[in-house]
Amino acid sequence: MKESENLEIEHVKKIFQIKDVSFEVLTDIDLKIRAGEFISIVGASGCGKSTLARMIAGLEKPTDGEIKIGGKRVEKPSVHIGMVFQEARLFPWLTVEKNIAFGIHEKLPAEEKKKLVAEHIKMVGLENFEKALPGQLSGGMQQRVSIARALINHPAVLLLDEPFGALDALTRIHMQNGILKIWEQEKTTMILITHDIDEAIFLSDRIFVMGKNPGEIKKEIRVDLARPRGRNSYDFVNIRRAIYQEFFENSEVEIEYYL
């Protein structure tokens, strides 16, 4: 990944208008993310996490401020930014390999396309399922297909908006290990939105905790722990505690009962 592919979010604000009422959903979001970094965004429901992701993906425009990748302003969706959602959003009538090939932007000879698809199927561990239809796969396998499809154009940034939210706890852990391997191999900048604090600590270089009304970055937490990370290590538990403390600040909840 080149130094020039840093992601800059500069004083971004988002106001939504519903009839005559405007809602300031995000205020003054200012983040610099280095090329190849893994960051997570956590925060209460409705604080604007998905809105921020949609703006980074070029699906929504900031009301104020700007978002740049490699110094170039994001104006619309492009192949430089991949996105994975909570649901896999696959074409049910296409096989695994055709779903993945569908995302290829470049005009390539059929042989090269085939090779690229095969590489990505291997990357997400779905060898032998090339000809399967989405309905013949488990939820975790479907999500692997959508990750492969999002990576096929080698995007500078991969946005993961609660990608494992619908999966059971064990499958989540497998998926987290998988995404870590892909990140180490591909060095794609990863932006993960999650409600799972342990997932954020397990994966990220930095975690941003958001507050709401309006949505803002309340705290940045650096995770300086070697990978793979033990989820019950002293340092891991301390970071978990610091994040919960941010969440429950000014609330009646006695956090010691929860940790």
Ligand SMILES: Nc1ncnc2c1ncn2[C@@H]1O[C@H](COP(=O)(O)OP(=O)(O)OP(=O)(O)O)[C@@H](O)[C@H]1O
């Ligand atoms: N297109 C839109 N028009 C009007 N309001 C919107 C629109 N999209 C989002 N909002 C509002 O913006 C706020 C933030 O929504 P968003 O989905 O970004 O939150 P979130 O932090 O991702 O929530 P969750 O964790 O529940 O998914 C909400 O109050 C939502 O109603």
